[in-house]
Amino acid sequence: MRRVNRNERVRIALTLNGRRLSAEAEPRMLLSDFLRHGLGATGTHVGCEHGVCGSCTVLIDGVAQRSCLTLAVQAEGREVRTVESLAAPDGTLNPLQQAFRANHALQCGFCTPGILMSFTDYLARNPKPTIEQIRDVLSGHLCRCTGYAGIVAAIEEVAKR
Numbered sequence: 001m002r003r004v005n006r007n008e009r010v011r012i013a014l015t016l017n018g019r020r021l022s023a024e025a026e027p028r029m030l031l032s033d034f035l036r037h038g039l040g041a042t043g044t045h046v047g048c049e050h051g052v053c054g055s056c057t058v059l060i061d062g063v064a065q066r067s068c069l070t071l072a073v074q075a076e077g078r079e080v081r082t083v084e085s086l087a088a089p090d091g092t093l094n095p096l097q098q099a100f101r102a103n104h105a106l107q108c109g110f111c112t113p114g115i116l117m118s119f120t121d122y123l124a125r126n127p128k129p130t131i132e133q134i135r136d137v138l139s140g141h142l143c144r145c146t147g148y149a150g151i152v153a154a155i156e157e158v159a160k161r
């Protein structure tokens, strides 16, 4: 295996929200930083940068993962979805986003992209979660504004449809 200098830039190609893209990055660059600064996908937010707050959550091959705990090089050839993929091209919010708006599930919105991506994954696997299951998934996210009640209500609303 070829040894890569830690400052050597490598080209990383991935599919982001359905588009094949590539850019250069140092091998130590985090996926969260690569998405935001390398590919301009600034909808993914970065809070704690060590896996606690959940704000950087994206889908990698359909599975919710912390992009601050993933190196950009690990996303080579993978399919990454960020919050930018949720609304329709004309800006129409998807049902989960609409439920967040209707239930006042966000205030500053910093935590929202990560929560939306976690539940995009979770609701695809479990479309009718119990309130305990919703709270369990939500426990992987920190929100400093809402008190969480509106978020739970929004996800319950989507689950009931």
Ligand code: FES
Pocket (backbone or CB within 6 Å): 045, 046, 047, 048, 049, 050, 051, 052, 053, 054, 055, 056, 057, 066, 067, 068, 069
């Ligand atoms: S920024 Fe990734 S979990 Fe907080």
Ligand code: FES
Pocket (backbone or CB within 6 Å): 105, 106, 107, 108, 109, 110, 111, 112, 142, 143, 144, 145, 146
């Ligand atoms: S809405 Fe502000 S941190 Fe959650």
